[in-house]
Amino acid sequence: MKRKAFSGAQRRLLAYAAVFCAVLGAVPSVGAMHIMEGYLPAGYCVAWGVLCVPFLIAGYLHIRGTLAEHRSLLTLFAVSGAFIFVISSLKIPSATGSCSHMTGTGLGAILFGPAAVSLLGLIVLLFQALLLAHGGLTTLGANTFSMAIAGPFLAYGVYFLCGKLRVNKKLSVFLAAALGDLFTYCVTAAQLAMAHHADTTPGGAFAKFLLVFAPTQLPLAVIEGILTVLIVMGLESFAAPELRKTGFLEVR
Amino acid sequence: MKKKATVAVLLLAALLIALIPLFALRGAEFGGSDDAAGDVVAEVNASYEPWAAPVLETLIGGELPGEVESLFFCVQTGVGAGVIAFFAGRFVERRKWQRASAETPAGAKQE
Numbered sequence: 001m002k003r004k005a006f007s008g009a010q011r012r013l014l015a016y017a018a019v020f021c022a023v024l025g026a027v028p029s030v031g032a033m034h035i036m037e038g039y040l041p042a043g044y045c046v047a048w049g050v051l052c053v054p055f056l057i058a059g060y061l062h063i064r065g066t067l068a069e070h071r072s073l074l075t076l077f078a079v080s081g082a083f084i085f086v087i088s089s090l091k092i093p094s095a096t097g098s099c100s101h102m103t104g105t106g107l108g109a110i111l112f113g114p115a116a117v118s119l120l121g122l123i124v125l126l127f128q129a130l131l132l133a134h135g136g137l138t139t140l141g142a143n144t145f146s147m148a149i150a151g152p153f154l155a156y157g158v159y160f161l162c163g164k165l166r167v168n169k170k171l172s173v174f175l176a177a178a179l180g181d182l183f184t185y186c187v188t189a190a191q192l193a194m195a196h197h198a199d200t201t202p203g204g205a206f207a208k209f210l211l212v213f214a215p216t217q218l219p220l221a222v223i224e225g226i227l228t229v230l231i232v233m234g235l236e237s238f239a240a241p242e243l244r245k246t247g248f249l250e251v252r
Numbered sequence: 253m254k255k256k257a258t259v260a261v262l263l264l265a266a267l268l269i270a271l272i273p274l275f276a277l278r279g280a281e282f283g284g285s286d287d288a289a290g291d292v293v294a295e296v297n298a299s300y301e302p303w304a305a306p307v308l309e310t311l312i313g314g315e316l317p318g319e320v321e322s323l324f325f326c327v328q329t330g331v332g333a334g335v336i337a338f339f340a341g342r343f344v345e346r347r348k349w350q351r352a353s354a355e356t357p358a359g360a361k362q363e
Binding site for chain 1: 255258259262263265266269270271272273274276277280281282283284288289290292293295296297298299300302303304305306307308309315316321324325326327328329331332333334335336339340342343344346347
């Protein structure tokens, strides 16, 4: 699956970014989705934003390398991005009586690797923060981390693990997308709990936030899994040459 | 044929999961869970005041009207669906054309 090692200059850039991140004291505590504008203290906003930088740079370099190697993959990359656009714009009623929306990042993570998806997720989050008053510019870093980094990384991990365990391919795509979606909201809950637990314990706050997101998100995660399987089936039928180039069709 | 059945079943399942709550939970509000998180913040950290407002709401000096919000959501869906449809169309046509030209060896080129 690993495509191409980064060049020397690229590796140096990544290292600088990582050091920059560490120096600023961003603690990489993995934890969640759309936190509203102004709902995180400034320190947290900066810390999450900084933490995203190395991932975004790695994603940019990775996707640039991939596209330089296979120009034609641009189409598939665009489809992955468009899928996030569509999926994350659909607010769906859930069993708990409230609405939420899916992330759509699993597809890109499986096809292009999790780092590359961080860029696509950032575009969607910017669109929603600017035009929709959904999420926000101050919380962009935290939201990028949960939706465009943590979720896709988990999705990729699950897909990879399923590959090792020789799980049926459709099932592994389903699990990767669904769990990546759920994990995004878990991380959001953790991010909120880290900043807001003045009147309770961090654990207690986390449980409360998780209770808001998780039950609502569970059915949606299943839908996201199903839709991702469907689009992968479509791509397998009609875009096999591209899928071969991403490595998707050769893994097993 | 089997594949078509799988696709149909999966689509139906996704639709049902999305629609059943709407009919089963009559009178539920179906507010956004992102907003519900704001209420929890008020609960566990009562002294916290949100310190920024969405750019667009600051610019228009008020809350984004619901109809306009749905407009922007539709734009987002539309852009995404358009891009997917455009490339899906190209993929489908390409396969047709490759199959057709595979029958005549002269045109049997891959990419």
